[in-house]
Amino acid sequence: SSWWSHVEMGPPDPILGVTEAYKRDTNSKKMNLGVGAYRDDNGKPYVLNCVRKAEAMIAAKKMDKEYLPIGGLADFTRASAELALGENSEAFKSGRYVTVQGISGTGSLRIGANFLQRFFKASRDVYLPKPSWGNHTPIFRDAGMQLQGYRYYDPKTCSLDFSGAMDDISKIPEKSIILLHACAHNPTGVDPRQEQWKELAAVVKKRNLLVYFDMAYQGFASGDINRDAWAVRHFIEQGINIVLSQSFAKNMGLYGERAGAFTVICSDADEAKRVESQLKILIRPMYSNPPVNGARIASLILNTPDLRKEWLTEVKGMADRIISMRTQLVSNLKKEGSSHNWQHITDQIGMFCFTGLKPEQVERLIKEFSVYMTKDGRISVAGVTSGNVGYLAHAIHQVTK
């Protein structure tokens, strides 16, 4: 007999299931709108030019493969912090922050979650927006935290339930942890406006909450890295010492290289040093030290003026293509004769769009049109191209008219 007879089969990943079904489909018009990775206008993965250049430069340097420090590549972590906080940030210039390299967004979130579990004794409760990225809940749970929610998405309007959010947040017990998506909310694409962020910062400060920002799409949302980091910077300027997780998977297309960072804004540089020592103690028994390749590429791009300039252009290109697909989808729906209000498609931002489609409609899209998306009606706009946006609009119109 086996030690593992009682081990249950884990539930299949819902998003993976979408891709599996898509692969099996023989319809030539099929579309995979579950994919959480950018695609170019031919539906192909896109390796950024600045990434290729950085890789060539790295290869030419013929570096050794010695272990990185536990906290990661210093040039990378410093550049990541500066990218998020802004070069003129008082917090950055004074050194009252610590940034450690993490395994992309997930790994950075997990380090932060473990750190809070160990050192944030005031509360076990992490408040997530409703809805949030599916993996947030198990990450915090596995770290030993408890999950709560605050109102966020309004399904009636397919936009932000701002009064609901403010109402819920104003009632969160003091010193709880609140997680906010810095930009391009996943899965809804619904972001607060700057005026609304100001009010959110005020209420969060009033309730004395610990703010955990998840920024996985800086630059990728609006095309402007400073605009996408506005909320993060505003909160810090308001005296809120946030913690922050960053990913370079999407904005640099470094998905499989796992480049990310976790930052803690501290009272002063001395506190930052002490926090850093504890983060290292958490990281060492997880994987000892982080992988070099993605961090080296990102670091070279951020720290080399020409490459950085090229990167900013390319990330804007990706964001612009997504925005253009949103616009074309709405205009095509109008052309199809749809009488519904599809404004939320262009109001929402980032890779994902909450279409507002119901499960039955989604099922018809999959079965009758081979258009694949998750049951909640979320589509990855990255999977839309000028070649298939017409077909998509047609299909959506058929199931909603």
Next chain:
Amino acid sequence: AYRTDEGQPWVLPVVKKVEQMIANDNSLNHEYLPILGLPEFRANASRIALGDDSPAIKENRVGSVQSLGGTGALRIGAEFLRRWYNGNNNTATPVYVSAPSWENHNSVFMDAGFKDIRTYHYWDAAKRGLDLQGLLNDMESAPEFSIFILHACAHNPTGTDPTPEQWKQIAAVMKRRSLFPFFDSAYQGFASGSLDKDAWAVRYFVSEGFELFCAQSFSKNFGLYNERVGNLTVVGKDADNVQRVLSQMEKIVRTTWSNPPSQGARIVATTLSSPQLFDEWKGNVKTMADRVLLMRSELRSRLEALGTPGTWNHITEQIGMFSFTGLNPKQVEYMIKEKHIYLMASGRINMCGLTTKNLDYVAKSIHEAVTKIQ
């Protein structure tokens, strides 16, 4: 980390070649790997550990999880065991770590949630060798189902491995007492120069019908330290059990790092799946192992020629990167302060730090330390 005779880090020639191949392949991109890792890497990595003719592989009862180095593999295995081994979420299951061991072993299992981490006798300081009887006694008296971390070869930090006969005795007790073997294999090939020889213990346990975990690192034997290439090999009773185990490990991976880094896995997979590159790699590994073996024999012969008090055969009997010299803390302090030779207070030296240029100096310094300081 390994050092050349010039005291420099060494990127393996086969690694340089394969990296160039990867760089020139325009069909490659940076897309996410599957959660459990690159399929070609996983299968090849486990095959290296278990052997081409492994009955477990033939019977389709082997699973693999690409991990962030050996540490990552240990951590995924530990997290799984804490959730699913010996009941559900049984944090009280004792975990036994050798005395001494790599100090991170303790932290990995502690952070995975285990509450009862104990040591088992291993190093006999008096005779400078394995305390087999102490080890076996600890296994006899360990609670049933306890987890034992076993070093597959090149024990860190003592460099002292059980002989095949001793491994057989260990396996017999573990089977009888229903103890779980969790192998840590960080030096396969690097220890003796032979992949098969260094995997003997793991393969023996498999042939004895054990279900086991083996955390593999490719940091040392591929010199891929900072790419974080590791693999957790799972051997189960049958395919169905292994499949369910892997599905639960996938959930653990998803909340730890989502999916593993691709660069290092690509290098290893490409190398292991090409007969020519595989041979080249084995040659590179033997180069490293042979240099360490040479340094061992050269150091020992110098100490014996100097007539340094004590016996020094343990230097060549021990294996792998490290050697427990037997120097006491005072003698170590002398080495550091007076001779500027840096070693651990335990008397552990990294053999990779020895070169043909510094052998004489190191031998003389040890001689001085032993004769001047008691």
